[in-house]
Amino acid sequence: MADEKESSVLFSLKELMNIEEDRIAEEEATKAADVQAAADAQAADAAAAKAAEEARVADEEQRRTDEETRKREESARLEAIKAGELAKAEAEAAAHANLQTMASQQAHEQQLASIGEDKKKKNLQVMIGLVGFLLISGAIGGGVIIKRQLDDKAAATAAAAAEHAAFQEEKRKFEEEKAMALATEKKLKRALASAKDDATRAQIKAELAKNRRRTSGGRRARPASGGGKNSAPSKPACNCPPGDPLCSCF
Numbered sequence: 001m002a003d004e005k006e007s008s009v010l011f012s013l014k015e016l017m018n019i020e021e022d023r024i025a026e027e028e029a030t031k032a033a034d035v036q037a038a039a040d041a042q043a044a045d046a047a048a049a050k051a052a053e054e055a056r057v058a059d060e061e062q063r064r065t066d067e068e069t070r071k072r073e074e075s076a077r078l079e080a081i082k083a084g085e086l087a088k089a090e091a092e093a094a095a096h097a098n099l100q101t102m103a104s105q106q107a108h109e110q111q112l113a114s115i116g117e118d119k120k121k122k123n124l125q126v127m128i129g130l131v132g133f134l135l136i137s138g139a140i141g142g143g144v145i146i147k148r149q150l151d152d153k154a155a156a157t158a159a160a161a162a163e164h165a166a167f168q169e170e171k172r173k174f175e176e177e178k179a180m181a182l183a184t185e186k187k188l189k190r191a192l193a194s195a196k197d198d199a200t201r202a203q204i205k206a207e208l209a210k211n212r213r214r215t216s217g218g219r220r221a222r223p224a225s226g227g228g229k230n231s232a233p234s235k236p237a238c239n240c241p242p243g244d245p246l247c248s249c250f
Helices: 002-112 115-193 198-217
Strands: none
Touching: 002 115, 115 198
16 A cells, blocks of 8 residues: 555656656747847848948948039039130130231231222221121130030039939938838747737737738839930021121020
């Protein structure tokens, strides 16, 4: 009878030991799962941060490139304006020199000519004045045309740069939202895998569905990089003679 009681006690002790061992094993498994989940979350956060940093660096590099391009184009525009002004000044100086030369020649001819050639000399003076006027008017008109072309090019360049900057900003926001959505989905999936009851799993699934709806339905459309500006109508051909002061082409 004593042996049976002793055996029963030993059996109960073994059962208790087995239960305790199972509990300890379950706790260790839970701790290991929590550690792994934390490591996965940290890795996902690091990956998302890295992606966001890379996107920021790329955006900064693009902005720097755009700024350098703008500066080069602005410098070229200013150089072209200076060249146009220099050409205009040279043309005016040449016209003035020609006028002085022709005036000197006229004075010399007046000294050598007889009184009967006065009419011819007057005609020559009128011709000299007309040539000088045409030369100066042509130089001024050419400078105005060059400046207008440069201004139009600068305006088109500025508009293209602004459109490109807006596209890059929209692209950066899109990439950030995408990275945040992916990181959120990974976290929710890890939480779903480690959920211990149906209520928690249902709540996490609802959050997953909400996140997917937000990323698929609320995402802004990525803008096209092409220009949407309407082309300006072409100007009619100018048929005025060079230097015509009454021409409306300018």
